[in-house]
Amino acid sequence: MKQITAIIKPFKLDEVRESLAEVNVTGLTVTEVKGFGRQKGHTELYRGAEYVVDFLPKVKVEVVVDDSVVETAVDAIIKAARTGKIGDGKIFVQNIEQVIRIRTGETGPDAV
Ligand SMILES: Nc1ncnc2c1ncn2[C@@H]1O[C@H](COP(=O)(O)OP(=O)(O)OP(=O)(O)O)[C@@H](O)[C@H]1O
DSSP states (O other): EEEEEEEGGGGGGHHHHHHHHTTOOOOOEEEEEEEEEOOOTEEEOOOOOOOOEEEEEEEEEEEEEEGGGGGHHHHHHHHHHHSSTTTTOOEEEEOOOOOTTTTOHHHHGGGG
């Protein structure tokens, strides 16, 4: 199993959620975060206002999936989150040791 962490533009959240649902991702976690990438000194538009790149509001989407689904899920996120402008975000993929579904006691890929 892998955890896909995507840092995206906040206004892209709905599209990313829909795009992941289309490839049968059944759960995800969303957190409002702030951050910056490589484009320091450039400006980025956020809700019509131009920010000098400092800490910009972003949304972090975390989704844990079976290894066989990683590529499809990553593609779905990219398709939905990409504008082609700076600050589109980044995707990190990490190994997940174990998943336990609390209600049923299922573990591993059955639990995601
Ligand atoms: N190396 C990193 N480690 C942790 N978080 C990062 C890293 N790079 C980017 N992020 C997070 O991802 C967000 C979006 O990154 P951003 O798209 O600005 O990266 P970039 O490298 O500048 O890409 P771009 O060329 O598209 O602007 C940042 O605001 C930050 O929260």
